[in-house]
Every structure is written in C-alpha cells, then in structure tokens.
Amino acid sequence: MITPLPVQQRPRTAPEPVRPAPASVPAPGAGRPRALPAGTEARGFALYVGFDEAKAAAAGTDLGRVVAELKRVLAELAPGAEAYASVALAPQGAGGRDVDVVRLALQEPTAAAKHRGSSAASADDADSTGVVVDISRKRLQLNGETVPLTYKEFELLQYLVLREGRTIERAELIESLWTAAGEEDVPNERTIDVHVRRLRSKLGAYEDIVRTVRGAGYRFDRHADVVIRHASGTPSPDIF
Template identity: 35%
Template sequence: MSPASILVVEDDDDLRQTLARRLSEAGYEVAMAATGPDALAAVAESVPDLVVLDVMLPGLDGIEVCRRLRADHPLLYILMLTARADELDRVVGLEVGADDYVTKPFSLQEVVARIRSALRRVRTVREQMAAAPSADDEAPIVAGGLTVDPVRREVSLDGEEVHLTVREFDLLLFLARHPDRPFTRSQLLQQIWDISYEGYDRTIDSHVQRLRAKIEADAGNPTFIRTVWGVGYKFAGEENGLRSADPG
C-alpha cells in the first residue's frame, strides 16, 4: 500500500519544513506550499489525502482556500492550523468546511497523532466505498425524509442527494445508529475524531450546525439532530419513524 499523501500549507519557512520533516519521518509522502494560490495549484495538480492548512497565508488566506477546496473536493480531509487566540478563525474554518483544527503553539506529536487518526478514517471510508455490496451490509437508515446509507456513504433528503464531508457523515451516521440516546461532546469527539483532548467542544458544535444547515428544513428548529441541554446532542429517531430500509 502506497503511503498517504499530505500537503502542508504554511508560510512560516521553519514551521513548514519542520512539519514536513516530521510527517516524512512518520512515513507519509509530503508536499509543501507557502501561499494560498500555491496550495490551490498543488491540489489541482495532485489531490492529496490530507491538507494541513494554516489560516494566515499570503495571497489568499486559509479560510478562502478551505472554502474552495471543500467545494471541489468534498472528501478531502482538511486540518487547519490557527493561533490560540483566534477563536473566530477556528469557528469560521469549521463552518467553511475544515474537518478539524489544531491551535498554535502545538506539539508535533499531537499533530501527527491527529493526522494518523484522520487518515485511518479516510482509508476506511475509501475501502468501504470501493467494496462490493454484500448480504451482510448494514441497510440504509430512514427517518422521516432522511436516508443515510452506511455502505455507499450517501445521504439523501426527500430524494435529493446531500453532500457531506467525511466527518459530517460519520457524525450523522453515529447519531442515527444510536437514536434517541444523548451523547456528550466528549463522547462524540472520542467516537468520531478518536481524540479526547480538552477544548475541542467547538468542533462538535460547528459540525452539528453544518449538518443542520444541510439536512434540516429549519436549522433553528431542528427535527433530526436535537440539542439535549446540559448534555450534548441526540438523533430524534422515534418521532421521525426511524427504520432500516431494504438494501438496494
């Protein structure tokens, strides 16, 4: 199996080289870019498995680069780098399609661990999508007008396809597989992101907001993904008549 490919987009020369060297030592194929336009050109030439993307970039900032990459590559995993004080950057980055973020200053060990976890998820997704359906495959989950197909990793709402990122789909599928059971943000981070770090609650909140914007008729008054005050979130299955559809 060929090594996973990573594009490191960072304008600080020392940090870019350090990240690239550490990721190469971890066994990944690494390319680098120092500006927003260079990042877009690199992805256009060869789509990597994962992009490490700094927010503050010359030419085109990381938020806009993320927005454009997400529009063209729904399954590309994007890990953003933000300054610790820039809460707004983290929020906006997640809202425009970043899958996760790491705040500066960070440890290289943490970044590599997060990337390793993300790439395991990406590899699993690709294997599932490439595999031929079998009799043992899980049937699609149907609730109201929403259909979640675990095998094809497809979501539709009232017959119309809904495009989700890798993490958005994983979050929706996990909640739908456990209908009417509330989960804390920490539990969801552990289940979906495979991490248990403190301070990443906003990751869950932003992904839920994005999911609601895509699958709810009224994101402000959600039907499917409900907030359980003081706890976290749940998928409202019973009131939506949740059931498993026949495959095919």
C-alpha cells in the first residue's frame, strides 16, 4: 500500500503593494525655446490660430470666446503673463489654409520675409526652409534641396501657381499643357490625376498647396512657407 506524501503548501504571503510608476522627469532644457542667438533672450511667443468665424460657429463657439479661453488657460499656467490678441482679416473667399492666411495677414516675420522676397532670386535659397517655386529657372526647391520634377510636372505646377486661388478643370489642363503645345500623346482626365498625384508626392509635407477640388479640378492655394519667384516682368495672368 502506497501512502501518499503530504502536499506541502506554500505559506501565504501578503501581496506586494502596487507601487506607482515614478513620475517622468523632464529632460534638462525640455520645453525651452531652441538655441537663441548670443545676446538675446526669449520674452514671449506668438501663437497663430487658423480658425474662421464659420468654423467657430459650427463648433458652437465664436472667436471672442476662443480668445477668452486661451487667456484663461494662460493665466492659470503663467500668472502675471501679459497677452495681446489680434484678429486677422482676409477678403471673403480667399484661398489657402486658415493658419497661412493668418500668418501673412499679421505679418509673421518668416512669412512676411518670404512674401516680400518672392519677386527676386536669393543667394540664401540653399539654407531656406519651405518651398521655393522658381518659375524663372524652372526649378522647385524643398527646404533648400532641388526637387527632381519632370518637365510636365513643373509645367503643371507652374500653371496652377500662376492662377493662384482659381480652380482649374482637368479639361483646361489638358488643352493648355498638351493640346495647345502640339503634343501627340494627349492624356485623358484620369492621367491628369496621376500627374497631380506624383507632383504632390514630391512636395512632401507641402502637398496641400495643390488642392483637389472634388468634382471640379485642382487649385494652388496660398501658403506662408511658399515663395514664388516669377520671371522678370511676368506677373500672374490672373492678377490685374
């Protein structure tokens, strides 16, 4: 007869208390502005908000309330900080992203400098950020690097750029860039979509400067980080 061995039970111990995860400690310098030029100090910041009256109303608010709430949060985070708000005005129906229209209207330094310098070539293009569409040299630069566009891709971009804010139908693009130019291989509207897709992919983070207007065509919108360099004496055909 086999006598079963007694089962040894492990002594019960109280469960270890759950220790809260240590609070993350911000890295030295976190939240500080990037390196400042020697002899300068940060005295504040500007926040550009792209949010028009129609969008505010659709969200159940208005611009005045948004400004008041931002000031309230500022007072909680930084008591004693001073604030000043300025509303950007633009013509009704102006194209472009809201925040870029605001930056240009309020003369944000970077945007204003790009806008003022858009009529002449600059030796600083290689060090610039954003997009430079150099029509005089048939060249596109992205953050100082030349983008390898095909001839037709640049022609397409130039056509839209020179008609800023106007929606261009696919049929017009075909007629102007292929048929009128005497091209033998005339594309259809689906092929135009392929050309635009390739162009936008090469624009990277700035692809939204070429807008798709559903059911209508394409449009170049104003952007605060885009510089257009026209050939001397060649203004946009749609600016009077």
